[in-house]
Amino acid sequence: MSNHQINPNKWIDLYSDYLFNYTITRVKDRDTAQDLVQDTFFAGLKSMKNFKGEASERTWLISILKRKIIDHYRKINSKKGKAEVRINFNSDTDNEGDWIEQRVADPFDKTAENTLENTELGLAIHNCMSKLPEKQAQIFKMKTILGYETETICNELNITASNLWVIIHRARTALASCLEKNWF
Amino acid sequence: MFISCNEANHNCDKSQYNEASLWEKIKLNIHLIYCKACRKYSKNNSKLTQVINNSELEYLKTSEKDALKKNFEEELSKNN
Structure with a gap:
């Protein structure tokens, strides 16, 4: 079953x-x-x-x-106290935003739709990444998303810098074509 | 002055992480003038970088993952 x-x-x-x-x-x-x-x-x-x-x-x-x-x-x-909601027109003590015009939503700020799109995109990238070979995915994550230095990764995984760049290149090519199929 | 496609791609990857030197970037751009394939790769590559930056993807750091693993294994051995 x-x-x-x-x-x-x-x-x-x-x-x-x-x-x-x-x-x-x-x-x-x-x-x-x-x-x-x-x-x-x-x-x-x-x-x-x-x-x-x-x-x-x-x-x-x-x-x-x-x-x-x-x-x-x-x-x-x-939690106690949180249930009490206080709404003030101007809740901050600093003087910035005294004018109501400064308090309206910024249309160029992120919208809900934008955020939603980003969340979905994140999962799409994740799905593509899980199709990569384990080593490629690991190195690509460390380099691109966690933002480690090249040297740090090389020391941690015991590889040479040129080796790392080859792996990154392969991962990027694979990811780009995967995302092209599933997202763009 | 004139570099191979392999080297151009390498420079292109590096520049995505802001690790290419000025001279490497110049060489890359000279290559891109006459090489269509690399222009395409370079375009896709920067698109990918942009998309990943937009997605706000977050991952556990290796140390955080190890801590999680340790806790989990303790729990696992308790259950068996």
Whole structure:
């Protein structure tokens, strides 16, 4: 019956980045996001026997994570004092923004649509990245998204700089063509 | 002055991370004048950089991941 197997030993390697990325677009705080992801893995471990194999592991974990995120917001909203909402025209003590014109929304600022698009884009990139060979994906992430120095990566992974650039080049070419198919 | 396509691509990749020197950028641009294939690659490459910057993709740092792994393994061994 079950089409999908569950194997918690590989969860961290396979899904932690995806879950983290999913969380960070929703809670905007690295530490909280990390805690939520960890809670999700623990909860998944506890209820492993309930896994029916109807969905893939990742979907299953995401559904747990969703509950965790909702719980998180519930918790911070129920804290004493937070329930009291005060609305002031001018809540800051500094004098900036005394004029109402300065307080209206900036049309060139990010809109909700924009943010949504970015979230989806992030997941599209993630899907493309998960198709890359593991080593390429790892190096590309370190270099491009975490912004490590070339030297740091070379030392950590024990490769030469030219080796690194070849890997980066391959990853970029593959990613560009994958995104071209799925996004642009 | 005139470089191969391989070297041009290498310089192009480097410049995406702001690691190309001025001379490398000049050589790349001279190459791009007469090489259509590299122009295309270079265009796609900067598009990719832009897209990734826009997406605000975030990942766990290696140290954070290791910490997560350690906690998880402890929990795993408790359960078995």
